[in-house]
Amino acid sequence: MTTLNDFDRVLGEWLNEGPNRVPDRPIDLAVEHARSHPRRPDPIGFLRPDPMARPFRGLGMSLRPAMILATLALLLAAVVAIGVGGPKPSVVLPNPSSSPNPSPTATASTGIIVDLTVAAGQPQTVDVIDESGTLLQASSGSPTDGQGFPSDSVEVMNIDANTLQLGWAGYPCRTDHELRIGNDPRVMTLVRPPCEGVTDSIGVDRILILHFSEPIVAAEVAITIQ
Amino acid sequence: MQRDLVERARRGETEAFDALARLVSGRLFAVAYRILRDHYLAEDAVQQTLITIWNELPRLRDPERFDAWTYRLVVRSSVAEARRERRGGASIQLLPEDADVSPPPDQYRAVADRDQLERGFRRLTPEQRAILVLQHYAGQSLAEIADVLGIPVGTAGSRLHYATRALRAALEADGRNVAAEGRLA
Numbered sequence: 001m002t003t004l005n006d007f008d009r010v011l012g013e014w015l016n017e018g019p020n021r022v023p024d025r026p027i028d029l030a031v032e033h034a035r036s037h038p039r040r041p042d043p044i045g046f047l048r049p050d051p052m053a054r055p056f057r058g059l060g061m062s063l064r065p066a067m068i069l070a071t072l073a074l075l076l077a078a079v080v081a082i083g084v085g086g087p088k089p090s091v092v093l094p095n096p097s098s099s100p101n102p103s104p105t106a107t108a109s110t111g112i113i114v115d116l117t118v119a120a121g122q123p124q125t126v127d128v129i130d131e132s133g134t135l136l137q138a139s140s141g142s143p144t145d146g147q148g149f150p151s152d153s154v155e156v157m158n159i160d161a162n163t164l165q166l167g168w169a170g171y172p173c174r175t176d177h178e179l180r181i182g183n184d185p186r187v188m189t190l191v192r193p194p195c196e197g198v199t200d201s202i203g204v205d206r207i208l209i210l211h212f213s214e215p216i217v218a219a220e221v222a223i224t225i226q
Numbered sequence: 227m228q229r230d231l232v233e234r235a236r237r238g239e240t241e242a243f244d245a246l247a248r249l250v251s252g253r254l255f256a257v258a259y260r261i262l263r264d265h266y267l268a269e270d271a272v273q274q275t276l277i278t279i280w281n282e283l284p285r286l287r288d289p290e291r292f293d294a295w296t297y298r299l300v301v302r303s304s305v306a307e308a309r310r311e312r313r314g315g316a317s318i319q320l321l322p323e324d325a326d327v328s329p330p331p332d333q334y335r336a337v338a339d340r341d342q343l344e345r346g347f348r349r350l351t352p353e354q355r356a357i358l359v360l361q362h363y364a365g366q367s368l369a370e371i372a373d374v375l376g377i378p379v380g381t382a383g384s385r386l387h388y389a390t391r392a393l394r395a396a397l398e399a400d401g402r403n404v405a406a407e408g409r410l411a
Contacts, residue, residue, distance in 0.1 A: 007394065008362065014343045015260050015363040022255035026269045030276030031244045037280070039238030045284055052291040052298075052373075133281075213277065 033136050033213070036112050047071060116140045116206050121172020126208055129178065132185040134212045141165060141207025149205050154190055154223040161215040166190075166223070169203040179208065185216055188223045232289040235280070243283075247276050250293075254300040260359045261304040263348060267311055271303040278303070297364070297374040301356045308352035346396035354389035361386060 042048075047070060111129035117140045118124050128138040149155050149167040157165050166179075170192060178191040228249060234242030254275055259268035278299050286295055347355060360366045360374060372382035 007390075010339060011343065011358065011393070012362040014340055015359060017340070018256070019259055019265065020252055020256045022251045022272055023269060026255075026273035027244075027247050027251050027276065029273050030247055030280065031240065033277050034240045034243045034280045038240070039284065042284065048285050050287045051282060051285055052288070052295045213273070 029136055029213070036135070036137055044074065047074075112138045114138050114140055114208060116177075116208065117142050118172065118204055118206065119143055119145045120204050122174035124170075124175050124177070124206055126177040126179050126206070128181065128208075128210070130181045130185075131183050132181055134185050134214055134216075135181060135210060136213050137209075137211040139209045139211075141167070141209050143167075143205035143207050147203040147205060151203050152225070154225065156218040156221045156223065158216075158218045159209065162212045164210045164212070164216060164218055164221065166208040166210065167205060168192075168225075169205050172204045177206075181210075185212060186221045188221065189226060190223055191226045228292065229289045232283070232286075232292045236283045236286070236289075243280055247279075250296055251276065254296060257297065257300050257359055257364060258304045258307075260363050261301070261352060261355045262308055262311075263344070264311070267307045268304070271300060271307045274303040274306075275300045294370070294374050297360070297366075298376065301360070301374065305352040305356060308355075342397055342400050345400050346393050349396040350389060350392055353385070354392055357382070357385050357389050358393065 111127050112135075114126050114128060116124040116126055126138075128135065147169045149169040151169040154166050154168045157167075159165050168190070175193055177193075180189045180191070182188065228246070231242045231246040231249065235246050251272055255268055255272045258271040258275075259265065262268050262271065275296065279296060286292065347358075350358070357371060357375070360371045361368075366374065368382050368386065369379055371386070372379040375382060377385075
């Protein structure tokens with residue numbers, strides 16, 4: 001081994017050997033994540049700590065009570081607002097429209113809306129709401145004609161270690177599904193509204209592909225249909 | 227240019243984030259690779275770092291602190307990857323065909339030196355590797371290292387001292403083993 005006197009030089013030279021160019025894959029996946037997780041308005045963002053803030057010292061100590069006071073003031077304002085509002089009068093809501101154009105509230109979502117490819121029938125969408133923070137991408141698969149999946153459960157299989165395929169069947173009416181992925185991504189709930197009006201009685205398949213940032217095992221995934 | 231991209235990405239412009247990610251990821255990958263000594267683990271660490279940058283960027287008040295913050299994130303991701311890898315056991319390392327491996331700058335340096343360094347370095351904890359990489363590869367001062375790691379300068383100095391000592395001890399132990407094997411052969 002080289003003498004210890006030039007240890008720093010040898011270590012520096014050795015560390016300088018090696019790759020400096022990053023492949024596109026991690027960048028592309030991160031950008032996909034950004035596109036599928038658009039920034040949401042954060043009304044209390046100014047209260048969140050700066051990740052590079054210096055530790056509170058000296059004059060900076062005065063900032064901590066200021067933040068606590070601001071938080072208390074916000075809480076108080078919220079309580080007052082709820083109190084002034086009082087009990088809400090009961091309102092009779094109209095039945096949901098059967099128009100093919102969904103209402104604004106129906107599409108107001110914080111997730112990814114996937115237009116499902118269907119072999120027959122009306123358009124289908126699924127609103128994927130991810131609470132785990134591990135979902136990178138959601139897209140539709142390509143089902144074949146007819147019904148191959150069960151209509152009362154969801155079949156889950158791995159396409160690769162990080163990617164799941166979800167398959168289920170339903171009537172070919174227009175349906176806006178919702179898939180909620182819990183804090184634990186292995187726990188999901190599929191909300192499937194019933195068909196309205198007359199529809200074909202032959203079921204058609206839906207396939208949804210979910211790509212996660214970390215491995216997920218299909219056999220460990222539990223999906224509840226509502 | 228970078229400051230402009232940081233501010234636009236902070237406002238939620240994905241195009242700006244795309245450009246920013248491509249601008250900084252080489253630097254992040256270089257640091258992650260040198261801590262982890264594994265191409266694929268380094269890719270994962272960079273991906274996690276970039277995702278955290280997107281998610282947390284609005285909280286960064288001062289865009290001038292972006293570089294230090296991203297060093298902090300990539301060090302954390304790399305340490306987490308190293309721990310995960312340790313729990314998962316040994317892996318087979320394959321180098322992608324397009325990997326950019328620079329030739330050794332000193333043709334006369336014994337290959338044994340590099341092999342010994344590789345073995346010795348791998349014996350260090352991920353935190354020790356990180357602090358050595360920040361100083362000897364990224365060329366950061368003790369104050370900068372302390373800022374990146376979010377620790378007092380004195381603590382950074384102490385950690386650097388112990389990391390250096392641990393590496394030297396690992397190299398000396400490795401040298402003794404090689405010598406003993408030589409005598410047995």
